[in-house]
Amino acid sequence: MPFSSLSEIKTRLDNGETTAVEVAQLYLDRIAAHNEQLNAFVHLDAEHVLGQAQASDAHRAKEGARALEGLPIAVKDIFCTQDGPTQCCSNILKDFHAPYDAHVITKLKEAGAVLVGKTNMDEFAMGSSTETSAFGVCRNPWDMDRIPGGSSGGSASAVAAALTPAALGTDTGGSIRQPASLTGITGMKPTYGRVSRRGIIAFASSLDQAGPMTRTVKDAAMITAAIEGHDALDSTTVADAPQLDWLKACEQRDMKGMKIGVPKEYFVEGMDAEVRASVEEALKQCEALGAELVDISLPHTHLAVAAYYVIAPSEASANLSRYDSVRFGHRCDNPEDLLDMYTRSRDEGFGSEVKRRILTGTFALSSGYYDAYYLKAQQVRTLIQQDFTQAFEKVDVIATPTSPITAFKIGEKTDDPLTMYLSDIDTIAVNLAGLPGLSQPCGFAQNLPVGLQWIAPAWREDVLLGAASAYEAATDWHKHVPAAFGGEV
Amino acid sequence: MTWEVVIGLEVHCQINTKTKAFCGCATTFGSEPNTQTCPVCLGMPGQLPVLNTLAVDKTILTGLAISADINLESKFDRKNYFYPDLPKGYQITQFTVPLVEHGHIDIVTKSSGAKRIGVTRIHMEEDAGKSMHEGLDAVSHIDLNRSGIPLMEIVSEPDMRSSDEAIAYLKNLHQVIRFLGVSNADMDKGQFRCDANISVRRPGEPFGTRTEMKNMNSFRFIKQAIEYEIVRQIEVIEDDGKVIQESRLWDSVKNESRSMRTKEEANDYRYFPEPDLPPLRVSQLEVDTIKASMPELPHQLRARFETAFGLSAYDADVLTQTRELSDWYETLVAGHPADPKQCANWMANELLGRLKEMNKDLAHCPISAQAFALLLDRIADSTISGKIAKDVLDAMMETGVSADDFIEANGLKQVSDSGAIDAMIQTIMDANPKPLETYRGGKEKLFGFFVGQVMKASKGQANPAMVNQRLKEMLKA
Numbered sequence: 001m002p003f004s005s006l007s008e009i010k011t012r013l014d015n016g017e018t019t020a021v022e023v024a025q026l027y028l029d030r031i032a033a034h035n036e037q038l039n040a041f042v043h044l045d046a047e048h049v050l051g052q053a054q055a056s057d058a059h060r061a062k063e064g065a066r067a068l069e070g071l072p073i074a075v076k077d078i079f080c081t082q083d084g085p086t087q088c089c090s091n092i093l094k095d096f097h098a099p100y101d102a103h104v105i106t107k108l109k110e111a112g113a114v115l116v117g118k119t120n121m122d123e124f125a126m127g128s129s130t131e132t133s134a135f136g137v138c139r140n141p142w143d144m145d146r147i148p149g150g151s152s153g154g155s156a157s158a159v160a161a162a163l164t165p166a167a168l169g170t171d172t173g174g175s176i177r178q179p180a181s182l183t184g185i186t187g188m189k190p191t192y193g194r195v196s197r198r199g200i201i202a203f204a205s206s207l208d209q210a211g212p213m214t215r216t217v218k219d220a221a222m223i224t225a226a227i228e229g230h231d232a233l234d235s236t237t238v239a240d241a242p243q244l245d246w247l248k249a250c251e252q253r254d255m256k257g258m259k260i261g262v263p264k265e266y267f268v269e270g271m272d273a274e275v276r277a278s279v280e281e282a283l284k285q286c287e288a289l290g291a292e293l294v295d296i297s298l299p300h301t302h303l304a305v306a307a308y309y310v311i312a313p314s315e316a317s318a319n320l321s322r323y324d325s326v327r328f329g330h331r332c333d334n335p336e337d338l339l340d341m342y343t344r345s346r347d348e349g350f351g352s353e354v355k356r357r358i359l360t361g362t363f364a365l366s367s368g369y370y371d372a373y374y375l376k377a378q379q380v381r382t383l384i385q386q387d388f389t390q391a392f393e394k395v396d397v398i399a400t401p402t403s404p405i406t407a408f409k410i411g412e413k414t415d416d417p418l419t420m421y422l423s424d425i426d427t428i429a430v431n432l433a434g435l436p437g438l439s440q441p442c443g444f445a446q447n448l449p450v451g452l453q454w455i456a457p458a459w460r461e462d463v464l465l466g467a468a469s470a471y472e473a474a475t476d477w478h479k480h481v482p483a484a485f486g487g488e489v
Numbered sequence: 490m491t492w493e494v495v496i497g498l499e500v501h502c503q504i505n506t507k508t509k510a511f512c513g514c515a516t517t518f519g520s521e522p523n524t525q526t527c528p529v530c531l532g533m534p535g536q537l538p539v540l541n542t543l544a545v546d547k548t549i550l551t552g553l554a555i556s557a558d559i560n561l562e563s564k565f566d567r568k569n570y571f572y573p574d575l576p577k578g579y580q581i582t583q584f585t586v587p588l589v590e591h592g593h594i595d596i597v598t599k600s601s602g603a604k605r606i607g608v609t610r611i612h613m614e615e616d617a618g619k620s621m622h623e624g625l626d627a628v629s630h631i632d633l634n635r636s637g638i639p640l641m642e643i644v645s646e647p648d649m650r651s652s653d654e655a656i657a658y659l660k661n662l663h664q665v666i667r668f669l670g671v672s673n674a675d676m677d678k679g680q681f682r683c684d685a686n687i688s689v690r691r692p693g694e695p696f697g698t699r700t701e702m703k704n705m706n707s708f709r710f711i712k713q714a715i716e717y718e719i720v721r722q723i724e725v726i727e728d729d730g731k732v733i734q735e736s737r738l739w740d741s742v743k744n745e746s747r748s749m750r751t752k753e754e755a756n757d758y759r760y761f762p763e764p765d766l767p768p769l770r771v772s773q774l775e776v777d778t779i780k781a782s783m784p785e786l787p788h789q790l791r792a793r794f795e796t797a798f799g800l801s802a803y804d805a806d807v808l809t810q811t812r813e814l815s816d817w818y819e820t821l822v823a824g825h826p827a828d829p830k831q832c833a834n835w836m837a838n839e840l841l842g843r844l845k846e847m848n849k850d851l852a853h854c855p856i857s858a859q860a861f862a863l864l865l866d867r868i869a870d871s872t873i874s875g876k877i878a879k880d881v882l883d884a885m886m887e888t889g890v891s892a893d894d895f896i897e898a899n900g901l902k903q904v905s906d907s908g909a910i911d912a913m914i915q916t917i918m919d920a921n922p923k924p925l926e927t928y929r930g931g932k933e934k935l936f937g938f939f940v941g942q943v944m945k946a947s948k949g950q951a952n953p954a955m956v957n958q959r960l961k962e963m964l965k966a
Contacts, residue, residue, distance in 0.1 A: 205764035321578020322532040365759035
């Protein structure tokens with residue numbers, strides 16, 4: 001049961017073989033047993049979880065089951081929830097309680113889901129390893145000395161170790177897909193504008209997008225179907241976005257006639273040889289399923305990381321200005337004057353990676369530098385978008401590794417931010433182009449999970465889900481579980 | 490050697506929408522602090538702006554009224570700075586591509602006659618909250634009711650050459666805005682705020698270094714501040730000094746300005762495109778629809794009052810100062826269509842004068858335009874004389890009584906019975922044999938004396954025209 005998929009649990013609940021309370025209790029027990037080691041959850045109110053489960057069972061009995069009735073879903077600490085604290089794993093928001101639910105939280109509640117606590121993350125989602133969290137590093141269930149990726153590392157770790165069957169993450173430069181890859185689970189970033197950002201603490205507004213982290217492709221589709229859709233209070237969601245049949249897309253079992261683009265820029269030096277072998281093996285499997293592999297080029301790929309690390313910090317520098325200690329959040333003791341209050345509160349509240357990005361962004365937007373950095377980065381962004389547009393004239397979908405390497409050791413890259421930034425080299429361009437991307441497990445390298453990334457044209461998540469479902473049906477990588485967590489409690 | 494003054498003006502004008510620019514909070518003035526706020530205008534985490542389209546429409550209407558171009562695609566940007574009454578740490582504004590560009594306002598001044606002042610742009614933005622420091626010890630209080638209220642910033646070209654021109658421009662703009670109904674533009678409530686960029690130069694030379702004068706909340710203060718700054722700059726230069734580019738704050742109590750911050754101390758606002766709002770797109774059809782809804786503007790109204798009603802330029806100007814005035818006047822003319830000029834005279838001189846004495850505005854006038862029209866009817870049909878009508882108006886203003894009721898109750902009806910008037914004249918003639926003799930001896934100046942006596946005897950109720958006519962005849966005999 002703990003490693004069952006969301007849809008398997010749903011079937012059991014629908015058949016009356018179990019109850020939401022039993023399911024919730026099972027995962028609460030696992031969290032109690034394992035979270036101390038993993039540090040995947042930073043907040044959990046067991047009673048509140050059981051209360052939701054009871055209400056869900058009552059709803060099922062009285063009015064029938066909703067789409068996610070009784071299914072436990074954990075959410076990253078970046079989603080505002082009326083229940084419990086929302087801290088973005090930052091000291092500046094320590095003990096902050098939002099008086100509102102994020103739009104996607106409302107949607108999950110309306111679908112009958114049982115929300116299971118808040119998961120660990122890099123502070124303000126700034127990181128690729130969940131090491132910048134103010135609440136301590138999160139660990140990878142496949143190797144406790146290693147990071148789970150980031151920034152949605154807590155959600156990834158929790159799903160991989162079956163402390164929850166599914167979780168929500170957010171993805172600004174790969175923060176769903178990269179940790180999914182490093183922990184052997186499935187993660188999807190929908191098209192920018194597909195899912196409302198309202199009530200999600202903003203990192204980089206033009207890039208942030210929420211999405212599911214699950215054990216299977218179908219589970220990802222189930223959750224996305226529940227949370228997606230136009231929100232009149234988020235002007236960047238699209239009112240007339242193409243509607244998809246999310247579950248039907250997951251019924252695809254072959255790849256006949258599908259043209260898969262394989263961009264050479266994603267298979268370059270510095271890539272782990274075993275990772276490369278796994279991904280190439282996966283591509284062969286796709287060929288065997290009827291797909292045609294097409295060599296393509298996305299010529300501006302090498303500029304993506306640089307452009308991203310101008311645009312994202314620039315937006316972040318403004319987005320994080322509201323943490324000024326005036327209305328909420330951490331305030332220093334006995335400020336001497338306004339400037340002292342600002343500087344000391346922010347100095348005490350923000351961690352060093354967040355400060356680095358605020359400084360980078362502030363610099364990039366400064367008078368005299370704007371054209372050379374921000375404007376140039378936006379031009380690169382346009383070129384990257386054009387790369388994809390041209391590629392999708394030739395192919396239906398693009399396949400790449402999700403990360404050039406497997407999970408690295410805790411502390412290995414913390415002193416070298418530039419190397420850390422390169423962890424997102426395979427995922428960032430997708431955010432810059434606003435496209436949907438999905439990572440699914442496709443093998444192991446050094447006994448650590450390897451992820452296969454699918455990229456589709458905007459609004460074509462059905463293409464991602466179709467390809468990934470066909471691959472998943474033909475392989476069993478998604479069924480592997482980390483040995484230390486495989487047994488029952 | 491003479492100096493030329495160069496003035497450009499920036500006006501921040503509150504758009505009078507019911508709700509704020511980017512959230513649904515009310516915009517009512519004067520509410521208890523922080524009662525008109527929500528997570529959006531408090532800058533809470535994860536909250537997003539949603540543009541108030543009514544504010545867009547009103548900005549477009551303003552642009553069209555000053556013959557400006559409407560950009561069918563404009564953009565929002567973030568202006569970054571830290572201040573406790575700026576909740577997000579940035580203001581959403583339009584920097585690179587404003588909604589409105591290239592308009593103008595025509596002014597007339599005594600010194601330089603008719604002149605066209607360019608309007609560079611009108612862009613939309615949100616207001617900040619209010620910080621309060623006075624009377625507090627070691628703390629400040631913040632009221633965020635104003636945070637997020639929609640503003641238009643109207644930026645002129647540096648086309649004005651005197652404080653008179655600047656004031657004429659501002660008054661004209663103020664009047665247009667009020668006529669359009671896009672803002673209450675109440676300066677006391679900070680709904681129409683002006684910053685002035687001022688420099689001086691020798692004629693023909695390039696622009697001098699400018700200073701920005703802030704915090705002027707009445708036309709009088711603006712004029713004073715501009716004139717003060719002109720003198721100050723000229724003195725600086727004539728003393729071989731240099732004008733420093735800076736922002737200066739007008740102190741209306743001390744009648745002087747002081748430096749607020751120099752260019753070096755100025756914020757770097759780090760403008761960049763607002764990623765939470767897509768570009769603002771409006772269609773030509775929408776613009777045309779708004780254009781079709783354009784009300785008559787002051788200058789059009791003035792022209793119509795002159796041609797259709799035969800008013801003097803002065804009266805037309807007085808009666809078109811506000812939409813309220815012109816509406817009242819037109820209602821009055823509708824009630825007393827026979828003599829629009831008489832309507833204008835009585836309204837401008839008698840009614841507005843009395844209101845001013847009573848310290849009331851037209852909205853709180855005790856009588857309606859219809860009731861006023863009936864009073865003018867009674868003059869026209871000779872029921873009462875103009876002189877009596879003024880007394881009647883006094884009573885109407887005081888108690889709200891109708892003209893007819895007051896005339897009836899006080900027996901003020903004009904005497905037009907020739908027999909009665911002849912009898913009165915005869916009585917006066919009998920009582921004043923000496924003046925009569927003198928008059929008949931050729932001193933015709935005494936005619937006025939007899940008129941006065943008769944009118945007095947009739948308590949002003951005798952029909953003056955008839956008195957004149959009969960007196961002339963009877964005195965001769």
